[in-house]
Amino acid sequence: xxxxxxxxxxxxxxxIRQTSDPLGILTSTRAVVDQAxxxxxxxxxxxxxxxxxxxxxxQGQKPLMPLWxxxxxxxxGTGRTVxxxxxxxxxxxxxxxxxxxxxxxxxxxxxxxxxxxxEAAALKRAVEEGLPLWDAxxxxxxxxxxxxxxxxxxxTIPLFEQRVLNAREVGHVLLERYGGQFTNAIEQTAHDAIQxxxxxERDFPSFRDVAVYRGQPVRFLKRAQITVADINGSFHGQDxxxxxxxxxxxxxxxxxxxxxxxxxxxxEYDVHLARRIDAKELIQSGSExxxxxxxxxxxxxxxxxxxxxxxxxxITAAEIDMRLWLLGQSSEEMRPYHRARTMYY
Numbered sequence: 001x002x003x004x005x006x007x008x009x010x011x012x013x014x015x016i017r018q019t020s021d022p023l024g025i026l027t028s029t030r031a032v033v034d035q036a037x038x039x040x041x042x043x044x045x046x047x048x049x050x051x052x053x054x055x056x057x058x059q060g061q062k063p064l065m066p067l068w069x070x071x072x073x074x075x076x077g078t079g080r081t082v083x084x085x086x087x088x089x090x091x092x093x094x095x096x097x098x099x100x101x102x103x104x105x106x107x108x109x110x111x112x113x114x115x116x117x118x119e120a121a122a123l124k125r126a127v128e129e130g131l132p133l134w135d136a137x138x139x140x141x142x143x144x145x146x147x148x149x150x151x152x153x154x155x156t157i158p159l160f161e162q163r164v165l166n167a168r169e170v171g172h173v174l175l176e177r178y179g180g181q182f183t184n185a186i187e188q189t190a191h192d193a194i195q196x197x198x199x200x201e202r203d204f205p206s207f208r209d210v211a212v213y214r215g216q217p218v219r220f221l222k223r224a225q226i227t228v229a230d231i232n233g234s235f236h237g238q239d240x241x242x243x244x245x246x247x248x249x250x251x252x253x254x255x256x257x258x259x260x261x262x263x264x265x266x267x268e269y270d271v272h273l274a275r276r277i278d279a280k281e282l283i284q285s286g287s288e289x290x291x292x293x294x295x296x297x298x299x300x301x302x303x304x305x306x307x308x309x310x311x312x313x314x315i316t317a318a319e320i321d322m323r324l325w326l327l328g329q330s331s332e333e334m335r336p337y338h339r340a341r342t343m344y345y
Contacts, residue, residue: 033292105153207223257321
C-alpha cells in the first residue's frame with residue numbers, strides 16, 4: 001500500500017501523504033483534515049511536542065507506561081476474560097456529566113471511582129458478586145434492573161438504555177455467530193488485529209463507528225480497536241492476547257486526547273467552536289465540528305508518530321494514545337474537552 005506521511009512538497013509547503021492503512025481510517029480521516037474549517041493541526045507544535053518528549057526521555061523522565069491494571073479488571077486467564085473484555089468495551093463510552101452536574105461514581109474497595117475506571121470496576125464487582133458477565137446466554141437477556149444494579153453508585157451512568165442494548169447485542173451475536181465465545185472470533189481471524197477489528201465492525205453494530213462528512217464515510221472504529229488492545233493488555237501479549245499487525249492500529253479517537261492535544265496547541269479550534277467547548281456546550285454527534293475534532297486527533301497523533309520515527313524513536317499509535325490519555329487523567333487545569341453524547345467514545 002501507499003504511505004500517508006507528512007513532509008515538504010515541491011512548493012515548500014508541508015503536506016500530508018499516504019501510509020499503510022488496512023482499516024481505511026487514515027485515508028478517510030485525511031479527507032476530513034484536508035477540508036476542515038473548524039479544527040486545524042499545528043504542524044510546528046507537533047514537532048515541538050515530539051522534541052519535548054525526547055528531551056524528557058533523555059533526562060530520564062520517560063513516563064512509566066502502566067501494565068494492565070488488574071485492580072479494576074476481571075482476569076482469570078481464560079476465555080471468560082475475553083468475553084468480559086468484549087462487554088467492557090461494548091459499554092466503554094460517554095462517562096461525563098452535564099454542565100454543573102456531578103459525575104456518576106461508584107465506591108469499590110474503599111475507593112470512589114469515576115469514568116472508565118468506574119465502569120471497569122463496576123463490571124469486576126459484578127463478577128465478584130456472582131454475575132456471570134462472560135456468559136453470552138446471560139447477557140442476551142440481561143435486564144435493565146440487572147444493569148442498573150451493576151452500575152449502582154452516585155447518580156446514573158450516562159446513556160443507560162444504550163448500554164443495556166449493547167450488553168444484549170454482545171450476548172446475541174456471540175450466541176448466533178461464535179458459539180458464545182469471542183475466542184472463536186480470535187481464532188477465526190488467526191489472531192490478526194486488523195481482521196478482528198473488521199470482524200467487530202461487521203458483526204457487532206454498536207462497534208460500527210463510521211460517520212459521514214460532506215457525503216463521504218469517515219472511519220474511526222474507536223471501540224473496536226481498543227477491544228483488541230485491551231485483550232492484548234490483559235493477556236500481556238500472550239495466548240489470546242497475541243496479535244499480529246497490532247502496530248497498524250490508529251489511536252483511539254475519544255474526547256480526552258483532543259483535550260490534551262489542544263493544551264499542547266497541536267489542535268486549534270476556530271473561535272466559535274472554542275467558545276462552545278469552553279462553555280461545556282453540547283457538540284452534536286456526527287456534526288462537522290465533532291468529526292473534524294476526531295479526524296484531526298487521529299492525524300495529529302499519526303504525524304507525531306512519524307515525527308518521532310524520523311528521529312529514530314519508534315513508537316506505536318497505541319503508545320502515543322496511552323501517553324496522552326494518562327496526561328488527560330490529571331487534566332483539572334486544562335481547558336474542557338468537547339462534549340458529544342455518543343456511544344462510540
